[in-house]
Amino acid sequence: MPKSDLSGIEASYLKEAYRLRESGRLPSVSVLAHGFRVTMPSVIDVLQKLERRGLVHRTPWKVPTLTKKGLAEARRIIHSHRVLEVYYGEALGLDETYACAEAAKIDYLIGTKAVERMCDTLHHPARCLHGFTIEHVKNGRMLKPAALEG
Ligand SMILES: [Zn+2]
Ligand SMILES: [Zn+2]
DSSP states (O other): OOGGGSOHHHHHHHHHHHHHHHTTOOOOHHHHHHHHTOOHHHHHHHHHHHHHTTSEEOOTTSOOEEOHHHHHHHHHHHHHHHHHHHIIIIISOOOHHHHHHHHHHHTTTSOHHHHHHHHHHTTOOSBOTTSOBOOEEETTEEEOHHHHOO
16 A cells, blocks of 8 residues: 555544544544544544455444554654654654644655654654654564664
8 A cells, every 4th residue: 555545534544543542542433523523423434444455443433453464554654754753843843733744634644754764864863842752663573762872
């Protein structure tokens, strides 16, 4: 599956599922519906699309979860988002809200090589503008901040 096949909506669901997970919450249909201000059937519609791509696992009456592939994809998009955001904020001096909104427009489309180059330039920032941890992954392995220095 080419990465750019994901729609912007599908990408935002992956990001939201990842962010909820990060804050110890579950991406239930009602939580997602509330977060995106949409109806539960439209949430289910997007979840079904993600399920067909093998990114989300759903069982009746259970909270949908990210599959291993879904988690990797969500992590990749979140990394791109946060790196872009830091770039916009720190290199270009844009404010946090604008930087975040602009990052969200392309975080799921931008190529890995471009993001990695941007991340190198920024010296692998530990946090995004909102203060969330940025997880850096290389060759499928998560890098500890110390491993990136030197
Ligand atoms: Zn953001
Ligand atoms: Zn990075």
